[in-house]
Amino acid sequence: MTGPRDIHAYLAEFEDIPGTRVFTAKRARQGYHLNQFAMSLMKDENRQRFRADESAYLDEWKLTPEQKDALLKRDYNRLLDLGGNVYFLAKVFSTDGQSFAQAVSTMTDMNFEDYTKMMVAGGRSPEGQRSIKEGR
Amino acid sequence: MAIITAGVASSHVPLLGVASDFGKDADDYFGPIFAGYEWTREWEKAEKPDVVILVYNDHASAFDMRIIPTFAIGCGERYKPADEGWGPRQVPDVEGHPDLAWHIAQSLILDEFDMTIINEMDVDHGLTVPLTMMFGKPEAWPTKVIPLAVNVVTYPPPSGNRCWALGEAIARAVASFEEDLNVQVWGTGGMSHQLQGPRAGLINREWDNMFLDGLIGEDDHLRRIPHIEYLRETGSEGIEMVMWLIMRGAMGKRTRALHRHYHVPCSNTAIGHLVLRPDNGEGLDMTGSDTVHAIAAE
Numbered sequence: 246m247t248g249p250r251d252i253h254a255y256l257a258e259f260e261d262i263p264g265t266r267v268f269t270a271k272r273a274r275q276g277y278h279l280n281q282f283a284m285s286l287m288k289d290e291n292r293q294r295f296r297a298d299e300s301a302y303l304d305e306w307k308l309t310p311e312q313k314d315a316l317l318k319r320d321y322n323r324l325l326d327l328g329g330n331v332y333f334l335a336k337v338f339s340t341d342g343q344s345f346a347q348a349v350s351t352m353t354d355m356n357f358e359d360y361t362k363m364m365v366a367g368g369r370s371p372e373g374q375r376s377i378k379e380g381r
Numbered sequence: 382m383a384i385i386t387a388g389v390a391s392s393h394v395p396l397l398g399v400a401s402d403f404g405k406d407a408d409d410y411f412g413p414i415f416a417g418y419e420w421t422r423e424w425e426k427a428e429k430p431d432v433v434i435l436v437y438n439d440h441a442s443a444f445d446m447r448i449i450p451t452f453a454i455g456c457g458e459r460y461k462p463a464d465e466g467w468g469p470r471q472v473p474d475v476e477g478h479p480d481l482a483w484h485i486a487q488s489l490i491l492d493e494f495d496m497t498i499i500n501e502m503d504v505d506h507g508l509t510v511p512l513t514m515m516f517g518k519p520e521a522w523p524t525k526v527i528p529l530a531v532n533v534v535t536y537p538p539p540s541g542n543r544c545w546a547l548g549e550a551i552a553r554a555v556a557s558f559e560e561d562l563n564v565q566v567w568g569t570g571g572m573s574h575q576l577q578g579p580r581a582g583l584i585n586r587e588w589d590n591m592f593l594d595g596l597i598g599e600d601d602h603l604r605r606i607p608h609i610e611y612l613r614e615t616g617s618e619g620i621e622m623v624m625w626l627i628m629r630g631a632m633g634k635r636t637r638a639l640h641r642h643y644h645v646p647c648s649n650t651a652i653g654h655l656v657l658r659p660d661n662g663e664g665l666d667m668t669g670s671d672t673v674h675a676i677a678a679e
Contacts, residue, residue, distance in 0.1 A: 255537065255608075255609075256536075258609045259536075259609070259612065262580075262612055262613055262617075263579075263580055264578045264579030264580030264581075265575065265577070265578050265580050265612070265617050266577065266578055266617075267536055267612065267617060268534060268535055268536055269536045270535070270536070273446065273535050277446055280441070280445070280446050281445060281446055281447075283441075284441060284445045284446075286466060287442070287463075287464055287465065287466055288464075289464075289468075292466075321577075322578060322579070325577055325578060330441070330534060330535075331576045331577040331618075332440040332441040332534055333441045333445075333446075335440070335441070335465075335466065336441070336465075336466045338466075339465065339466030339467050340466060344396070344648070345395065345396070345576065345648055345649060346396075346648045346649055349576050349577070349581045349582070349649055350581070350582075352577060352578050352579060352581050353579055353580075353581050353582065354579060360581075360582060363582055364582055364584075364645075364646040364648075364649065365646060367584060367586065367645050367646075368573075368582050368583060368584025368645055368646055368649075368651070369575075369580065369581075369582040369583045369584060370583075370584075371583055371584075371585045371588070371613075371614060374580055374583060375613040375614065376613060
């Protein structure tokens with residue numbers, strides 16, 4: 246065994262990573278219907294129905310009002326807070342015709358052009374991004 | 382007897398599939414990425430593996446939140462490319478090797494790895510992009526494939542140590558298969574990348590290269606890296622690199638590197654690629670073969 250065996254200690258460490266929501270069981274439970282809604286967009290007929298009337302399509306799923314609102318606004322950081330997982334939310338990006346990088350950039354404080362420049366220049370440095378407590 | 386002759390590690394960024402499918406693989410952005418795979422494409426033509434055990438993760442394609450297997454082995458006859466939201470990739474179907482796959486599944490379970498067995502599923506970019514990178518655009522894939530899917534999406538994923546040990550058990554299983562087969566093990570995903578939240582875009586060139594170094598030779602310290610280190614150092618999706626350790630575990634005690642490639646960026650991700658030969662006296666030097674000349678010319 247290479248990590249903590251105590252699940253509480255294991256999970257507690259995840260809260261110390263800046264700007265990151267680790268997809269824990271708690272988030273998986275909170276976002277179950279949100280993520281399953283996103284999965285439904287893998288079928289073309291569902292994508293068409295969703296595009297035709299997003300609000301009506303979302304009402305078919307057991308979403309909270311906050312999840313529905315965040316989906317309609319494509320507020321991906323909030324969707325992560327409400328239990329969304331990026332690989333599931335990617336079905337929404339694709340339905341919108343957005344690339345992964347475009348959608349991902351909306352979660353940062355940069356526009357897509359500046360985000361792309363940062364990636365081409367070698368990406369975001371891990372310096373100061375590893376630990377909130379230790380500031381490293 | 383079946384024998385594991387090589388290990389291949391590679392990122393599996395979906396955009397690489399798009400670049401290949403739409404003929405952009407030689408442009409200014411993708412050219413340097415694909416150039417690092419040209420050596421491997423030539424080498425694979427000489428190696429002619431019969432079967433690739435392809436370790437990858439499903440990205441909410443075949444498995445959704447209803448079923449989350451930690452380790453799943455594909456024992457089916459064939460697999461179709463998945464529709465990931467923009468229609469399936471126009472690449473060949475993937476042909477399985479049910480005889481070897483079932484043999485491995487049974488052996489692993491007796492060896493105390495409680496595998497999930499999959500007979501029907503579609504395979505997403507995690508599996509088809511590595512095939513594209515290693516084989517280009519053939520009419521049919523030149524090898525059979527045993528998909529081995531690992532959960533790296535819902536926490537906790539398996540530990541690095543467990544992945545390494547699974548690779549060791551796969552090697553024991555392959556060695557007890559009667560038919561003469563040339564088998565490769567591929568580990569895919571990574572390297573550093575984060576696709577979510579304000580920290581998205583994180584890349585750690587230094588750590589990635591430490592990881593590549595650690596796969597070569599006799600050192601086994603990589604198996605003891607805890608999840609929290611992947612998360613802090615390589616971004617939330619860098620955890621995919623535990624899958625490379627299944628490949629490394631299958632190589633036995635010692636490896637040598639035949640080819641190495643690293644490039645930043647591809648979309649949000651650092652591209653890493655490594656070709657390894659098990660180096661435990663197996664006699665896989667293939668002196669006089671085209672492969673050896675190609676390696677010597679490197």
